[in-house]
Amino acid sequence: MVSEAASVKRERLISQSVDSALYVSAGDSLLVSLWQTTIGGVTVSVNVRLLLTTGEIVSVNRDVVLSAVATRQDFTFPLYDGWLIQICVLAPLSAIAYGVLFGRVDLLQGSVLVVQRRNLVTAGYISSSRGIVWPGGQMEDSGDPDGDMIITTRANPGAGNQWTNPAAGSDRVQLRGVSALLTTSATVATRQVYFKYSVGGTEIFRSPANGTQLASLARTYVGLWGLSGIAAAGAFIFVALPMIRQPALCVVDSAVDNMQAGDTWTLIQVSEVPLLSSLV
Secondary structure, three states, X not given: OOOHHHHXXXXXXXXXXXXXXXXXXXXOEEEEEEEEOOOOOEEEEEEEEEEEOOOOEEEEEEEEEEOOOOOOEEEEEEOOOEEXXXXXXXXXXXXXXXXXXEEEEEEEEOOOOOOOXXXXXXXXXXXXXXXXXXXXXXXXXXXXXXXXXXXXXXXXXXXXXXXXXXXXXXXXXXXXXXXXXXXXXXXOXXXXXXXXXXXXXXXXXXXXXXXXXXXXXXXXEEEEEOXXXXXXXXXXXXXXXXXXXXXXXXXXXXXXXXXXXXXXXXXXXXXXXXXXXXXX
């Protein structure tokens, strides 16, 4: 039986949190789902505070380690009869930038032996200095912000072949920049370079370079996100990259009109921002 003092304390605590307290039962649980786009081994701290029906406030604290990249990892926290009054998910021990790690918290109501109702409580990006907090936090969609930029060197394709930036798998990406050197053979021809986008082997878009290249020359092709109105300059020729979030399985590669057997691509670097699909 609950004492009068405990009952008064409970009522006072509830009245102080009336706008945010969420009643939960012993059969309910919190499902914390986490995704990361670029790095593994991140430690995430989850803190859940509950006001029990006895008037006691309890904290459930747990550190979880994420091992997989671009894969959803779920962690379940059992609840008790009472009121859910606070949730905080943070990565204070990891040097992780905003836009790389996304978290979502759902309330699962009902026994695991029956169909559970799933209710979204909060969601957002998590960093070493910024977490997702309920109540009072701002909910975010995983597709909203930019992530960390990754610069990758791609393999040289060999003479007469095109370079390829392979598909990013299940995640979306923004291709922000490309730099690649094309060295042409002595065979006389006017080469026109394109950067093209394909999904499932079907070309969906190509962007032409703003200059052509003749025989026996070395030119660096620079693709930039949203570039326009810049003329070719000296040994540099520019290609505008579309300001889009590439869909899953999108491949970006080069195409060259009048490419000769002795023409070679080298020094290929791509700059990408990995993005998560909409998870909320």
